[in-house]
Amino acid sequence: MRLGLVIDLDVCVGCHACAVACKQWNSSGTTGPLTDYDPYGADPSGVWFNRIRSFEVGEYPQSKTVNFPMSCMHCETAECVTVCPTGASYKRPEDGIVLVDQDKCMGCNYCAWACPYGARELDQASGTMKKCTLCVDRIYDEVLPEAERQPACVLTCPTRARYFGDLDDPDSAVSTVVRERGGFQSMPELGYNPTNHYLPPRVQPPAQQAENPLVSLQDKLKEWMAKAIAK
């Protein structure tokens, strides 16, 4: 299996539901707690696995605003694994999820340097690197109803812009939607072969317009006076 996420940029409105759901789930999740520094102070920040980058393309008034959620891409060629000196960083052979063993990690940050997607963060309080676990603590939990064995971000997304599944299975929802919508990887030229894909905004053909010709008001009102519609 090659589990991952597909994110639909056609409908992502940048609401941050996925980011906060992830933060919430993982606070009490397998690598929790996710530390918050100066939470009520002058410089609040903290450990998040999912961050939304919003940017604009083009110039006013034709500009487009794009909301781009980014979290670990669970790459096929995960260099964050290659560089890890302790073996804490690894990619599971059974499902391709890239994880950090919190007992082995020494927080050297080398993996964060290797990742071009900004997926890894140092939790200063625990001294370890943390990142998206693809909710490994949800997706196999048989106590949860099957429909809920999905990452928190996917379940919560209000515009249903997030999909989860096996990209090795050509009939899965994720594979199907990538095929049908022309899903793409972020920065494929870097060679990490990310598993997560993004769906581009849909391009609409121009809408049709009603075709009655303009007529003179005088003529029209005369005609309209005589028209009889029953109540």
Added chain:
Amino acid sequence: MTALPQFEDHSKQEKKYTTCYMCACRCGIEVTVENNQVRFIRGNRAHPVNQGVLCAKGNAGIMKQISPAKLRNPMRRKPGTERGAGVFEEISWDEALDELTARLRNIRETDPKRLAFFTGRDQMQALTGLWAQQFGTINWAAHGGFCSVNMAAAGLYMMGHAFWEFGDPDWDRTKYFMLWGVAEDHASNPIKLGIEKLKRRGGKFVSINPVRTGYQAVADEWVPIKPGTDGALALSMVHVLLSREQFDWDFLVRYTNAPFLVVQTPGERGDGMILRDADGQPLAWDNVNGGFVNGMEPDITPALFGEYVAPDGRPVKPVMQLIAEKYLDSQYAPEHAAKVCGVPAEQIERLALEMAHVAFKETIEIECEWTDWAGRKHDKFVGRPVSMHAMRGISAHSNGFQTCRALHLLQILLGTVDVPGGHRAKAPFPRHVPPPIKPAKHTAPSTPLSSPPLGFPTMPEDLVIDDQGRPLRIDKAYSWEAPIANHGLMHMVITNAVNGDPYPIDTLIFFMANMAWNSTMNTGDIQDMLRAKNDDGGYKIPFLVVVDSFHSETVNFADLVLPDTTYLERFDAISMLDRPISDPDSPCDSIRYPVIEPDRNVRPWQEVLVDLAGRLGFPAFTDDQGQPKYAGYTDFISRWEKAPGIGFLAGWRGEQGEKSMRGEPNPDQWERYRENQCFFQHHLPENQRFYRFANRDYLNWAKEVGFNATAEPILMELYSETLQRFRLAGQGLYDGPMPTDAQDKQRLVDYFDPLPIWYLSLEEAAVSEQEYPFHAVNQRPMHMYHSWDSQNAWLRQITAQNYLYMNRGRAQRMGIADESWVWVESHNGRIRVQVKLMEGCQEDTVWTWNAIGKQSGAWGLSADAPESRRGFLMNHLISELLPPGSGDRRITNSDPVTGQAAWYDLKVKITPATDGAECSWPEFDTIKPLPGQSESPDELRYQTHKAVNLRRSLKDILTRS
């Protein structure tokens, strides 16, 4: 597969259901609780509002629950200290309520209207309004006058429901959706779910908004409009539809007052009123039979156009003739409208024709037998699948009421109201137009009001004024200054009370209303007013009670603080008597059930209200012996009846809980809700889901369950006689109360057009365009909701400072750099703020996120938090009064019809700041911490159980590294 450890012990967890309250959307949530702590909140899959999804705010509930800003105990301002100095002492609930009861009893027994009770973003107006009515004060309203009354009133006076809480686009079927002036919210999750469905189906989404963020980011077409000009755009589209004959004749004839004949005798009494027969029935001209007919009868063939002469010799014209004459005039042509709103003429024309194409050439049909109001059977519902939604970008202008009516006119011309694919009503709507309730006028000691404090005037006789025409309410709602002020004018209360205009009050109670900060205009002056004293040294507002859950800026000004619970700690009823959570196919209501035990000395305000009602002897809350009838809030909710069988909650009524919508009180009702995940949903049969204004089965049912007083069809009023009556009063041609003040008269003449109009906003007309060239508006971000959520430890990591956003090209031409500091100045004041440049912003507009800016020290934040150091409120620039004009009187900066606060009318100028300061201005004093308030932690490591690590096996390291 490597064996996974047990990550959490589910046996120690409990899943509980309740309703979110991070905003007014009221999604259903499933809360996993562990050790009286929240482990996880997710959307309830079964819930009709959100169907399992949940936004950023809902997901951040944990941080609201553990906020260090939570109030912990009742408090009184320490005697001898100044109001607003923030020096409090903790007192017991008994002491607090004894003192408050004594004071309220005295007011009630002498002059009840000296109590002013105003509520903010609560969702309890059915209870608080009832309480005010029982107390006997007319001085009650919620926040609608500050928020969106224009939008609610426009809909209720025209089509029988409205945008937002009273209706929804038909998300499953609509093919063309036009969104007007919506910030990133209202409604939160339903719009998000709906937009995705629409786009997946290939529908078109057009967004009319000066800013391209949030929903606008995913629109197929973004229309950057100048704020306050949407009415001009809408009426120009009406012009296009009329000039191309693209309107729904059948719909207009059958369901609206378009055929009714309007008297044309300018300068005479009765001018502009509908011609009626001896029984008061409206008349139309029958084209086929010739002659006048009762316009309410079925099977007539009334003319929509023409000029006729009434039997008494007066010239008359059908409403539709007036509509054609008015909007076909060249002033509404796209070429002219383009100059006003900044949208190119070709785009205006194209958008109108795109909607017309979808409405008339992509019609949908639902096979279903239904019966109309005249008993005629139909075999299908015909849908014109164009829908719209609008909110504060339309509403918060002094022309918002007429603008919203213009939108409804567009919808009605396209035949898209309550049809498949169109904009559909949500129960208890649709209601008759206009709604029947009148606002209460008369107060008397120890006497409940004879009707609710808020209502729907339809004539000058309904105004809440004395014999001299002076306002009777402290907010001057329902006076000549704001005749159809259906939601009151919360933003005028403090100013009027302090000025003793129309009279001084004794006690002001605020519930969840941050009136000393972001829910007010002109914040600095308002704070000064709260501190203002009489010559005798007493405060002009003698007693201020603030009820809230958190340490807000307004709490700091209280004389008495009553601490409320969080939403996870209490019972609540989200009732159809209040603001419904229904969807178009099903009436719904819901509850909150406590999922967490409070850890401090707080009480839900609803419980306190019921307690006070008992102590004060309100008739509805006490028995014949004057003893409290109800054990508490939940008992009151399940046993109180508005009419026989009608109560707050519609589900599981009847002694065994076997009845829906109407039935005897069920003592187990709360438990039945809890068993059903805290919500109730009644599915309308298919034949009752559309055309409900004319649907016999629906209308009969709506009467049975108490939504409407009669089962008469609901006629849509394109032409409003209500407005015409007020206009005649302004012209001196009305047989009844008329204003005496020249300004009042002129406002009625100018703005009370019975057909929708557009006019330049009042502030814009009063200030120089050259001096104040920019429009300045606010939006709410998707991840925050007013001041409540921006203190949230997680959410403020997304946004802790607001900027002034400007169009990049425009700023660069002015020499203003990104992230530089500028002075923003209006006729009322100035502020220093930090700028951010962006492409997606209309060139003459600047904007910011509202309610991010905070007063230093409030909300459990440190004194140097960015929210206070660099964040700001645009509110300082906005006056609650218009600039001084020709009259002596300063008039409220509000819509002249409804009194809606016109805070998006703001015009400003922008100049670079050269003083080098890198903080916002004005600065306010740092609010002191409250007694018993612990220091906010400087690190948070929240978890409800110890994390269980997933170890990589040694073998795996050795073999694969």
